[in-house]
Amino acid sequence: MSAPAEPFPRLPDPVAGAPDILVLAGEHSGDQQAARMVRETLTLAPDLNICAIGGPRLAGAGAQLLHDATGYSVVGLVEVLKRYGWFRQFFAEVLRWIRTHRPRLVCLVDYPGFNLRVARALRHEGLSRQGGGAIGVVYYISPQIWAWKAGRRFEMADTLDALAAIFPFEPAFFRDTTLPVTFVGHPFANPGHQPRVVWDPAAPVLLLPGSRPEPVRRIAPVMADAFARHARSRPGASAVFLCADSGIRNLVAELIEAHPGADRFALRDDGDGPPVAARAALTSSGTMALHCALAGLPGAIVYRANPVTYRAGRLLVRVPFLGINNLILGEAMYREYIQDEADADLVARELSRLVDDPAAVAEAEARAGRLRDRLRGAAGESPGRWLLRQLQRPSFRPGVI
Numbered sequence: 593m594s595a596p597a598e599p600f601p602r603l604p605d606p607v608a609g610a611p612d613i614l615v616l617a618g619e620h621s622g623d624q625q626a627a628r629m630v631r632e633t634l635t636l637a638p639d640l641n642i643c644a645i646g647g648p649r650l651a652g653a654g655a656q657l658l659h660d661a662t663g664y665s666v667v668g669l670v671e672v673l674k675r676y677g678w679f680r681q682f683f684a685e686v687l688r689w690i691r692t693h694r695p696r697l698v699c700l701v702d703y704p705g706f707n708l709r710v711a712r713a714l715r716h717e718g719l720s721r722q723g724g725g726a727i728g729v730v731y732y733i734s735p736q737i738w739a740w741k742a743g744r745r746f747e748m749a750d751t752l753d754a755l756a757a758i759f760p761f762e763p764a765f766f767r768d769t770t771l772p773v774t775f776v777g778h779p780f781a782n783p784g785h786q787p788r789v790v791w792d793p794a795a796p797v798l799l800l801p802g803s804r805p806e807p808v809r810r811i812a813p814v815m816a817d818a819f820a821r822h823a824r825s826r827p828g829a830s831a832v833f834l835c836a837d838s839g840i841r842n843l844v845a846e847l848i849e850a851h852p853g854a855d856r857f858a859l860r861d862d863g864d865g866p867p868v869a870a871r872a873a874l875t876s877s878g879t880m881a882l883h884c885a886l887a888g889l890p891g892a893i894v895y896r897a898n899p900v901t902y903r904a905g906r907l908l909v910r911v912p913f914l915g916i917n918n919l920i921l922g923e924a925m926y927r928e929y930i931q932d933e934a935d936a937d938l939v940a941r942e943l944s945r946l947v948d949d950p951a952a953v954a955e956a957e958a959r960a961g962r963l964r965d966r967l968r969g970a971a972g973e974s975p976g977r978w979l980l981r982q983l984q985r986p987s988f989r990p991g992v993i
Contacts, residue, residue, distance in 0.1 A: 600681035603658045603689045608641045612983065614695040615644040616686070616710060618661045618703035620803040620836045621879040623647035625733055625758075625975075626701040628779050630655050632976025640983075643695070645686065658689070662803075662837070679706070687713055690727070694719075697728040697983050700752075704735035708744065711751040722751050730754045730982045732975060734773075738765050739911045745769050753985075756978045759920065760966055776978050777969020780886050788883045790867045791890075791953070796830040796858070797822075797943065798870035798889070800880040803836035805843055807876065810896035812847045815874045817936035818894070820853040822943045832858045834868055834880070872946040874939065875926075877914045885917035885925055886964060888957035890946035893918075893928045894939055917959075920966055925959045 613633075617626040627649035630642055634654045644655035647662035661682070683706065690698065698714065700707035711731070715723035722729065734757050737745050742765070748755065749769035756776045757763055763773040779785060789798065797819060801812040812833070823829040833848075835841035841859050848854050860868070862880075873884045873891035884891045893915045913919050915926050929939050946952045 600678065600685050601659070603645075603685055606641060606643050606693055607656055610641065611643045611693055611695040612640045613642045613697045613699055613979070614690065614693075615642060615646060615650065615655060615699045615701060616703070616707055617644065617646035617650065617701035618706055620647065620662050622702040622733065623649045623662050624879070625779055626650055626699075627653040627655075628782075629699075629701075629732060629975035629979055632974060633979050636976055636980055643693075646701070682706075683709060683713075686710060687717075690714065690719065691717070694727060696726075697730065697979075699979060699982075700729070700731045702733040702735075704744075707731070708735065708748070708751070712747070715751045720751070721753055728753050728982055728985065730756070730979070732756045732979070733758055734762050738762065745771070754978075754982050756975055758967075759916075761920075774973070774978055775969055776973050776975050778882075778967035779975070780882060781964050781967035781969075782974070787867045787887050788862070788880070789873070789887045789889055790869050791871065791888055791956075792869035793871050793953075795869035795871050796832045797947070798868060798873040798875075798884070799831050799833045799857075800873060800875040800884070801833065801835075801840075801844065802876035802878055802880075803840060805840065807895070807897060808840055808843055809847065810898075811876055811894055811934070812844050813851075814894055814896065814934050814936055814939065816848050816851050816853070816857065818874065818939035818943060819856070820851070821936055821940035822947070823853065823856060830856050830858065832860055832868065832870070834860055834862050836862055872943060872952075874943060877916075877928075881915050881926065882917050882963075885915075885956075886960055886967075888953075888960035890952040890956045891926045892939065892942045892946065893926045893930075894934050895928070895930050896934050897931065899931075917963060920963060921959060923959075925956070925963075 615626050617623050623646040626646055631653040642655040643658055644650040645659050645661050647660050651657035711729050714720040719725040720727050720729045729752055731752050745766050749771035755771055755773045757773055758778045760775050763775055766773045799815045801808045819831045833844050841861055873889050874894050875881045875884055877893050877895045914928050917925050927942055
């Protein structure tokens, strides 16, 4: 979904009185992770008043949803410039709401292009602790400073009170700053986590083109073409496009409507129902790649960005892999087909290997075990407990939990 042309609407007032926490999560994956944190926090402290800008999962976790922003997430220089006026209005309205209602704590979740600006503005206006005010500002799910723009860590230390990291290697990147950083474990490695996908050798191939419309327009057709080539010698083969929401599902349906193998594709919205069974996966580089990897699903990463965005990114990003599962392991658990290498013939050959070679399944499960071990947090540490500790710090405005 594109950002709308009309002015950004006024955010509603809190319905349950003065807010304790405002959570800011601007896209689907952030909505999902923030919802888990909020659900745990409210289990530990059910009287808290939590408001949120995010999506339906935050609302389902018990927060008052002020605005669903998940449909407007974008990535890349070109995409942001197209929607710059709308984001300026969005930003101004968020600041107005914080000025008016003064939550005890603002928790920023991922979405760094927007959220770091909010932290900077709150300090500049003297509203945050770092600016001499009373509002605590903390961050859950660090910007990927280890991949690009590492200098942001110093600004983060100047504008934030604490950071909760979900990858074990992240705290080390902040050792030369004053920012307290805690590895709280990755939510997918939590013992109570319900997997979103499971391996089943009799199930369809899973196609995961992502949650942002612009990349989906480039990735979904490649995935469809690659599967069609793979399926030529497999009359019973089928595939499922798992879509982030109905908007992405409608977009994918439009993109594959005239595809000669359209009858082999099913479209399904991602949700909180039972896990999706699959024999292998083609996935974009986002959160779902990690879901698939942790499930021991054989897979490959397929990604195409706007060419201008990609060229600019190559100048800034210094990592050996795009997939976070590959980065954590330090090896290519999933082969990566990026930009010009996202060629349907190449991807089809890899998909056939993943489906036909028993060793591919054994390799995926062995690496999944190593991933799980590395993503577990220390005993007793979790995002919800961390968030409560930030709220209870005596330097924050007094309040009763």
